[in-house]
Amino acid sequence: MEAWQQCLADIDASEMLVQSGYLLVWESASKLDDARGHADWLQEQGIETELVQGARLAMLEPELAPQLSHALYFPDACQISDPFQLCQRLAAAFQARGGRFIQQPVERLEPDQHSVTVHSNIDAFCFDQAVVCAGAWSTELLQGLGVKVPLEAERGYHLTYATESVQLNHTIGSAERRMVMSALGSGIRVVGMTEFGGLTLAPLARGFRALQHHAQGLFPALAGPDVTAKQWMGPRPTLPDSLPVIDRHPQYPSLLFTFGHQHLGLTQAAVSAQLVVSLMRHKPPAIDTQPFRVDRF
Ligand SMILES: Cc1cc2nc3c(=O)[nH]c(=O)nc-3n(C[C@H](O)[C@H](O)[C@H](O)COP(=O)(O)OP(=O)(O)OC[C@H]3O[C@@H](n4cnc5c(N)ncnc54)[C@H](O)[C@@H]3O)c2cc1C
Structure with a gap:
């Protein structure tokens, strides 16, 4: 959350993070104990919820209430107002600061000790550093580069x-x-x-x-x-331990990775960007990236 707040403030788009609140709902009254048990478990993790029913539930979500028995209410939960519009705002900010957006399928990466050549089906570009962040397709780009990651779609x-x-x-x-x-x-x-x-x-x-x-x-x-x-259907990039890869290549330090965010890639995008930028700048990352090593499998 903090990382998204910083990112959105930086590009003047803070209004895109909305404190919508979240309601986890049950339709069967017989499942009241499920909700209570889940609330207890969440509380042990430091997450406070409120069990809501009847008039309180009807006030929170009037159109849905007739279908529902009860719900757990997470008042602080936030959502992005629209993911596609968010991508457009990020892309516009990147370009306004001199970034170039080139839309070409990358076919091959050719790293050496000091740079990475990115070969598309049209061009070849040489960069001092490159980050593989191609979601569930990321491992296709790692073939022949000496790292094996069991990524699933x-x-x-x-x-x-x-x-x-x-x-x-x-x-x-x-x-x-x-x-x-x-x-x-x-x-x-x-x-x-x-x-x-x-x-x-x-x-x-x-x-x-x-x-x-x-x-x-x-x-x-x-x-x-x-x-x-x-x-719409799309692939979540998922690893067996449900953690992402945020790291640099063990042999080619100019090649970095951030992929494998499974069900949470939107939630974790901003903090992952902060971590990979720290790695690129050779600064200590704000949290330990050891659990996200590319060679952990
Ligand atoms: C139905 C559904 C609902 C979801 N809901 C949520 C949610 O509520 N909250 C949340 O946090 N997460 C959610 N997720 C998960 C989230 O969408 C993913 O974790 C996230 O999209 C991963 O981001 P990414 O940038 O790593 O990969 P992607 O979003 O998949 O982006 C990878 C990009 O790389 C491009 N690419 C791939 N190969 C190449 C190549 N060779 N050359 C050039 N470009 C290439 C692809 O075209 C794509 O644009 C949901 C996922 C699904 C499927």
């Missing part, structure tokens, strides 16, 4: 409903349906599913159908005849 699906007919005040997670809904600049986004399918398999229609079923189960208004949703 953990596929997830989302639907974005461009609708005014549903009002969401908080980010909503359904403990029973295992999906999350949030109000973004682009509409109501419903996300969920985790699936191993590699990097080339097309999205499966049943993934979108399942999300739609659960979104409409929570919000019947989303079943309206005029309500349409955009579909």
